[in-house]
Amino acid sequence: MAAPTAAGLCPRLRAWLPRLTQVRWSRYNPSFLEPEVNKELYQKPFNELSEEEKEKQELKAVHPIKAAPPSISSSVFSDPMISKFTNMMMKDGNKVLARSLMAQTLENIKRKQLEKYHRAPDDEKERVECNPYVIFHQALKNCQPIIGLSNITRGGKTYQVPVPLKDNRKRFLAMKWLITECRENKHRRTLMPEKLSEELIQAFNNEGPIIKKKHVLHKMAEANRAYAHFRWW
Amino acid sequence: MAAPVYPAWVGRWISGQWRQRKRPPAVRPTRPLVLANKVANRRELAGEATCLTEMSVMMACWKQNDFNDKSCAEEIRAFYDCVAKAEKERKEKKDEYALSLKGNIPSSKVNRLLRRLSLKTFYGGSTDFSTFS
Numbered sequence: 001m002a003a004p005t006a007a008g009l010c011p012r013l014r015a016w017l018p019r020l021t022q023v024r025w026s027r028y029n030p031s032f033l034e035p036e037v038n039k040e041l042y043q044k045p046f047n048e049l050s051e052e053e054k055e056k057q058e059l060k061a062v063h064p065i066k067a068a069p070p071s072i073s074s075s076v077f078s079d080p081m082i083s084k085f086t087n088m089m090m091k092d093g094n095k096v097l098a099r100s101l102m103a104q105t106l107e108n109i110k111r112k113q114l115e116k117y118h119r120a121p122d123d124e125k126e127r128v129e130c131n132p133y134v135i136f137h138q139a140l141k142n143c144q145p146i147i148g149l150s151n152i153t154r155g156g157k158t159y160q161v162p163v164p165l166k167d168n169r170k171r172f173l174a175m176k177w178l179i180t181e182c183r184e185n186k187h188r189r190t191l192m193p194e195k196l197s198e199e200l201i202q203a204f205n206n207e208g209p210i211i212k213k214k215h216v217l218h219k220m221a222e223a224n225r226a227y228a229h230f231r232w233w
Numbered sequence: 234m235a236a237p238v239y240p241a242w243v244g245r246w247i248s249g250q251w252r253q254r255k256r257p258p259a260v261r262p263t264r265p266l267v268l269a270n271k272v273a274n275r276r277e278l279a280g281e282a283t284c285l286t287e288m289s290v291m292m293a294c295w296k297q298n299d300f301n302d303k304s305c306a307e308e309i310r311a312f313y314d315c316v317a318k319a320e321k322e323r324k325e326k327k328d329e330y331a332l333s334l335k336g337n338i339p340s341s342k343v344n345r346l347l348r349r350l351s352l353k354t355f356y357g358g359s360t361d362f363s364t365f366s
Contacts, residue, residue, distance in 0.1 A: 146302070146309055147288070164284060164316040206303075215300045222292045231282035233323065 108197035139203035
């Protein structure tokens, strides 16, 4: 059940209850379906569709469809992870700047890897990964923590209990650590694309401060494994 | 002498039902005797932690291999599988009409259903607009 809505309350009371009332919700009727952005699905002839897909198409004929948000696109170059990372880097709604920084980061990664490629001896050339998207995804995967800590209070004392994390939370933590590391712990005058590309390449090779932070979290979880019984889910 | 035959009213008098009827009612209802839209809260058993064995196996592997994820890939995969299974079971249990282990519906779910489906209010109609149907 959703949290109580603030529809009937006056603005002063609504400002006073930020935790108890919904701040962000959708005005769509629940009968509205999500839009399908995948172009390949529409190019398939009707006979080749599987049973589920046929059912979905028939369902779409009777239900209204929500408008597609401007952030998703059906182009081959769009990547939801990269969009999410760009949004997290964005400050004060300056998407243009965030997107250009992201493009420069990927270009930097490509340049560094190409340099490494041309410097490497012939037998090692195949092992150098030049695709910046592959490096980005692998680096994020390497940075994701496997287990997290959550505060649980028992008998007045709060314990840090090791807890499995959801996929969304893992991805968010990896991206957040990357961005905060680049913003805070680097020299003031280095540009963001430079710092980010350096961090991403290091994370791709399983080294660097973010991987260390992940290991510290794992070590703390391992140290507190006796409290794992405090979980009730 | 034969057994004495008394008139019928004597029997009713002796049974004391007049005395019972003439007394004031033992319980006077403080609120109107109407069923409310909710059930009393019953304390549900707290669950247990899931996937503890997989977690301990994975941590032992970490300790041996100095927290290297590549060498513990098998254990990590087993842990993820266990977590996914536990999450699925929890989602099924959370479903609105799902019964608990013993076969009864927990009081919180009963309250939600009553609030949505029961139509009684002072002016008629239900007041719960927060749940969509």
